[in-house]
Amino acid sequence: MNMTGKNCIVTGAASGIGKAIALKYISDGANVAIADLKLDAAQAVAAELTAMGPGRAIAVEMDVTDEDAVNAGVQKTVDDLGSVDVLVSNAGIQIVHRIEDFPFSEWKKMLAIHLDGAFLTTKACLPHMYAQGSGTVIYMGSVHSKEASPLKSAYVTAKHGLMGLSRTLAKEGGLKGVRSHVICPGFVxxxxxxxxxxxxxxxxxxxxxxxxxxxxxxxxxxxxxTTIEDIANLAWLFAAFPTNALTGQSIVASHGWFMN
Structure with a gap:
């Protein structure tokens, strides 16, 4: 299995787990759109990773909660790279409060970034994937896609929601060659x-x-x-796997914090 020639979008890729995934993909010959809210940071990472090769990176400014910005970023990726074969919906933040103290504005912000962002990027990529008869969508879930913790009601709700979105996409996309998965890290x-x-x-x-x-x-x-390299390796496995035998799956990487 390899990713040579695959064209990918990774959201929130200017740092952290997203950057590690982009590096893993590019080191295996894929091309990656570094999609991030911070264009300057995305451009710096794109230049850094392109210099490392063998794949190349481009920078795409993207607010995943803005449908127009998402559509424009996906179209820029297709225009520059030629297609979109893999989407990694990774952009995210964390806000913690007890439920009774959780400001509604912050609740909505959390769900917009994690859940709306996953939906909007998926929706924008699917027409391109369906047209070519192939594609993989990978959602960055969490142990909290399976389990709950105090103070994280919005995060847990959003990460549980990604499981449903992924499974639905696996059902809808199967006959069109598109598969979906959720990576569920522990604490990184x-x-x-x-x-x-x-x-x-x-x-x-x-x-x-x-x-x-x-x-x-x-x-x-x-x-x-758990390390960012652990998660990047799982993202590579899901993206490089060659058939629909593996779809609608979730893998927990948490040093046993949660076991399926």
Whole structure:
């Protein structure tokens, strides 16, 4: 299996997990649109990864909550690269509050980025994938696609929703050669997770060390964080797999934090 010549869009790819996935794809000969809200950061990453090769990267400015911006970004990708074979819906943020304290505006923001963004990017890519009779859509879920945690009602709701979207797409897209999957990471020490440590310490009334050792890693088998490389390898597997034998699936990479 390989990704030579595949053209991909990775949202939120200017940093963290998205950048690691883009690097993995490009190192295997794929071309990647680095789609990010921050164009300057996307351009810098695109130049960096293109220099590494053998695939190449382009920068695409994209607010995944804006339908016009998503449609324009997908069209730019097709115009520049020739097609879209793989979509990785990865853009996301984290906001934590107890349900009774969760501002409705922040609830809507969370669902818009995680769930609306996945829907809008999928909707924009599908006509191109259907026209060529092939494609793979990969959603960045979470252990919280399977499990719940205090303070994360909006995040858990959105990540559970991605499971339903992926399974529906697998049913609708199968006869047209399009498959879908959800990657469900455990705690990956990115800025998104590091930001949660003091927030959860405050809201749970415990120390930051306890947040890491008990809340984040307490249920793992080895008290280790999942790495961005772990997740990039799974994204490669789903994108490179050659047939519809593998579709509608979710894989948890969490050091045993959650086991199917």
């Amino acid at each position: 020490k990115t800025p998104l997770v590091e930001k949660q440590i003091p927030e959860q310490a405050r809201d749970l009334g415990i120390s930051e060390e306890e947040v890491v050792s008990k809340v984040m890693l307490g249920k793992t088998v080895d008290t280790e964080f």
